[in-house]
Amino acid sequence: MRTAPERTVLITGATNGLGRALAQRAAETGCRVLVHGRDADRAAAARAEITAATGNDRVVALVADLAELRQVERLAEEVRQRCARLDTLVNNAGIGSGPPDGAREVSADGIELRFAVNYLAGYHLTGLLRPLLIASAPARVVNVASAGQHPIDFDDPMLTSGYTGSRAYAQSKLAQIAFTFDLAEQLRGTGVTVNALHPATYMNTAMVREAGVTPVSTVTEGVDAVFPLVCDPGLDEVTGQYFHGTRACRALDQAYDESARARLHELSDELVERARATGTSR
Numbered sequence: 001m002r003t004a005p006e007r008t009v010l011i012t013g014a015t016n017g018l019g020r021a022l023a024q025r026a027a028e029t030g031c032r033v034l035v036h037g038r039d040a041d042r043a044a045a046a047r048a049e050i051t052a053a054t055g056n057d058r059v060v061a062l063v064a065d066l067a068e069l070r071q072v073e074r075l076a077e078e079v080r081q082r083c084a085r086l087d088t089l090v091n092n093a094g095i096g097s098g099p100p101d102g103a104r105e106v107s108a109d110g111i112e113l114r115f116a117v118n119y120l121a122g123y124h125l126t127g128l129l130r131p132l133l134i135a136s137a138p139a140r141v142v143n144v145a146s147a148g149q150h151p152i153d154f155d156d157p158m159l160t161s162g163y164t165g166s167r168a169y170a171q172s173k174l175a176q177i178a179f180t181f182d183l184a185e186q187l188r189g190t191g192v193t194v195n196a197l198h199p200a201t202y203m204n205t206a207m208v209r210e211a212g213v214t215p216v217s218t219v220t221e222g223v224d225a226v227f228p229l230v231c232d233p234g235l236d237e238v239t240g241q242y243f244h245g246t247r248a249c250r251a252l253d254q255a256y257d258e259s260a261r262a263r264l265h266e267l268s269d270e271l272v273e274r275a276r277a278t279g280t281s282r
Helices: 017-028 040-054 069-082 113-135 165-186 206-210 219-231 258-277
Strands: 008-011 032-037 059-063 088-091 139-144 192-198 241-244
Touching (some): 008 017, 017 219, 032 040, 032 069, 040 059, 059 069, 069 113, 069 258, 088 219, 113 139, 113 165, 113 258, 139 219, 165 241, 165 258, 192 219
Parallel strands (some): 032 059, 139 192, 192 241
């Protein structure tokens, strides 16, 4: 494995909460850190703050709203233009369950919003960056998921009926984990590992507070769980795993169901192609 100063790490959703703290931890070790956010001012502020705090002048701000697949594609293109290699992709950006009485929302592409941001954006971004990751091997993909998981109803995956924010969030996290298992199998032998984890329970973040939940864990606890998957040499050969904190754990049964994973893959490609066909994605 390359030493930290030789490594380039992309962290989505890195302007606040877990992503922001993880970006600073990576910068402290000397990594080149690509800090993604959906707001240009906040991304620039995060870059400046991390640089000032760590003395690392190789922190880069990238801007894209992951609720729109066209912007996911622009983000991937910018990464390819800026970087000769990508050692770790951390799919961290996400939307929580929202307030208990929150209404169903859709993305710019007409996709249920939590499924779009928490899962499909990472699915598409990882696919677009897959050649760069393979060329950069040994490399890693880390999907920040959750212990809160719900089976996907493939008869109504966009939750047009029976919607609740908590169900939408949990379904999107199950999709992330199922995708992790599939991609790990596809990439075996390439030198690219793929893992997912629940970093910590109800961390003290805006996402948790918005849901009306009292935090029980710190963001630092979450960073301590995620960071080894980012660059710990002891995990070089670990792939296709779901972790609860730093402990390997079993996810919900549907994530291991090959037929369900195949249906998820088909659904995901259909949603991306539909966005392209309607002109919202290229």
